[in-house]
Amino acid sequence: MQGKKKYQEKLFLNFQLSSAVPEDNFYRRLNQIIDFSFLYKATNKYYGSEGQRSIDPVVFMKLMLVGYLENCNSDRRIIAISKLRLDILLFIGYDIDEELPWHSTLSRTRQLYGEEVFMDLFKLVLKQCIDKGMVSGKRQAVDGVFVKANASLDNMISNDILADAETYGKELEENDQGEKTVIKLETPPNSTQKQKPANKTHYNRNDPEAKLSVKPGKATALNYLGQVSVDTFCHTITHIQAFTADLRDSDCLSEVVQHLKDNFQGTGLEVEEIIADTGYSSGKALQYLEDNNIKGYIPNHSQFVYRRDGFTYSKEGDYYECINNKHLTYRGTYLAGKYYNKEYRIDRGECKTCPFKETCSAYGKHASRITDTVDRPYYERMHLRMKSPEARTIMRQRQSTVEPVIGTLVNFLGMKRVNTIGRSQANKCVTMAAIAYNLKKLLKHSSERANDRLKHAIPCPITRYTLFFKLLVRSNQTTI
Numbered sequence: 001m002q003g004k005k006k007y008q009e010k011l012f013l014n015f016q017l018s019s020a021v022p023e024d025n026f027y028r029r030l031n032q033i034i035d036f037s038f039l040y041k042a043t044n045k046y047y048g049s050e051g052q053r054s055i056d057p058v059v060f061m062k063l064m065l066v067g068y069l070e071n072c073n074s075d076r077r078i079i080a081i082s083k084l085r086l087d088i089l090l091f092i093g094y095d096i097d098e099e100l101p102w103h104s105t106l107s108r109t110r111q112l113y114g115e116e117v118f119m120d121l122f123k124l125v126l127k128q129c130i131d132k133g134m135v136s137g138k139r140q141a142v143d144g145v146f147v148k149a150n151a152s153l154d155n156m157i158s159n160d161i162l163a164d165a166e167t168y169g170k171e172l173e174e175n176d177q178g179e180k181t182v183i184k185l186e187t188p189p190n191s192t193q194k195q196k197p198a199n200k201t202h203y204n205r206n207d208p209e210a211k212l213s214v215k216p217g218k219a220t221a222l223n224y225l226g227q228v229s230v231d232t233f234c235h236t237i238t239h240i241q242a243f244t245a246d247l248r249d250s251d252c253l254s255e256v257v258q259h260l261k262d263n264f265q266g267t268g269l270e271v272e273e274i275i276a277d278t279g280y281s282s283g284k285a286l287q288y289l290e291d292n293n294i295k296g297y298i299p300n301h302s303q304f305v306y307r308r309d310g311f312t313y314s315k316e317g318d319y320y321e322c323i324n325n326k327h328l329t330y331r332g333t334y335l336a337g338k339y340y341n342k343e344y345r346i347d348r349g350e351c352k353t354c355p356f357k358e359t360c361s362a363y364g365k366h367a368s369r370i371t372d373t374v375d376r377p378y379y380e381r382m383h384l385r386m387k388s389p390e391a392r393t394i395m396r397q398r399q400s401t402v403e404p405v406i407g408t409l410v411n412f413l414g415m416k417r418v419n420t421i422g423r424s425q426a427n428k429c430v431t432m433a434a435i436a437y438n439l440k441k442l443l444k445h446s447s448e449r450a451n452d453r454l455k456h457a458i459p460c461p462i463t464r465y466t467l468f469f470k471l472l473v474r475s476n477q478t479t480i
């Protein structure tokens with residue numbers, strides 16, 4: 001007989017939240033593994049002794065975590081999801097009939113707390129990962145990722161407008177003091193022609209720290225630059241930080257390594273090797289690694305020329321000798337863009353009769369010249385290191401370590417874009433995404449360990465039978 005379910009709502013229910021959530025539920029296990037109570041002390045300084053009670057710091061942090069674990073970076077949606085999920089309600093300590101905090105409380109509290117509160121939680125989770133043997137510390141793979149800013153390209157305004165506004169403000173002040181001046185705002189030439197926005201000439205009205213950047217094959221966007229460091233042993237995130245997107249990866253390396261060291265302080269772990277891609281290649285970055293006794297595996301950028309065809313360098317005399325046995329001597333060090341270059345030159349008169357001048361790469365209009373980076377020794381050492389077979393294996397390891405981690409953060413843990421304004425707030429967002437990643441990894445690691453223990457303790461019937469059979473065969477063999 002066909003059944004038909006009828007729903008009749010009960011006025012009173014006898015319901016216990018903890019009995020409705022299974023013991024092996026992710027959030028339930030998460031509650032058992034992490035003690036968030038340190039947050040009361042860490043956030044105490046942000047509150048006064050009187051007034052309305054704030055949101056519980058532990059509830060706030062747990063709701064933030066829920067947002068990243070559920071890949072949702074809207075505060076409104078975090079509350080909506082939490083209302084409908086029994087396991088999340090149990091995780092944050094709210095009963096089904098209790099009113100959840102208002103969504104704007106989340107963004108206000110996030111702004112209120114300093115970056116160090118989020119970093120403390122990151123370090124706490126990382127410490128647990130280290131205690132569980134998930135981090136070796138020795139080899140770290142570093143990479144950068146653009147995180148979309150909460151700003152629109154339509155809101156870009158020119159820096160000139162700001163300068164005009166300042167002049168206008170000053171002139172207004174002067175007028176208030178009684179001096180009558182005629183205010184004349186000059187219209188820029190070609191004002192009808194729209195200037196293409198760039199970081200030097202424009203900024204975003206809502207988020208001035210969001211910078212224009214472009215990924216190969218993608219459209220220009222306003223982004224932040226997230227720097228992620230991953231331990232190659234178990235793919236645990238050991239550091240994450242948001243920078244403004246106008247910086248290059250190489251500019252961020254020294255700060256990332258310094259924070260990595262801080263994160264490992266007191267754990268007995270030490271960073272010995274850094275693996276990164278060509279974007280991290282710069283004289284300053286390589287020098288920093290060498291000064292700190294860290295072995296870098298970073299392919300040199302394409303502008304660096306290890307050997308110039310037709311020229312040999314003499315270290316003793318600091319000159320280049322060309323194929324025509326002429327010397328290009330050192331003439332000075334000049335700043336080119338952000339970097340210092342050494343210049344080697346020979347007068348054009350000496351090259352006039354040279355039979356190789358058509359093919360000579362140094363031959364120029366006024367003189368034949370070669371420019372060379374002042375950091376050549378660092379690049380040369382790196383070039384030789386990268387030629388070794390060990391380096392090839394290590395670079396393959398980089399690809400399989402940090403890139404999948406970044407993919408997970410962007411696609412599944414809410415790091416595609418930030419819903420906040422400013423670099424400091426963006427840093428809190430990327431830190432929370434990394435905490436969510438490490439927590440997932442920690443729980444998976446713990447359950448795998450538990451399963452392993454279980455398997456060894458109580459072998460399944462098939463394993464038991466196989467073991468018995470093997471023993472039987474062995475005993476028969478010995479008797480024969």
Ligand code: SF4
Pocket residue numbers: 322323324325326346350351354355356357360361362363368
């Ligand atoms: S052109 Fe000048 S620098 Fe070049 S190979 Fe001839 S002599 Fe040497």
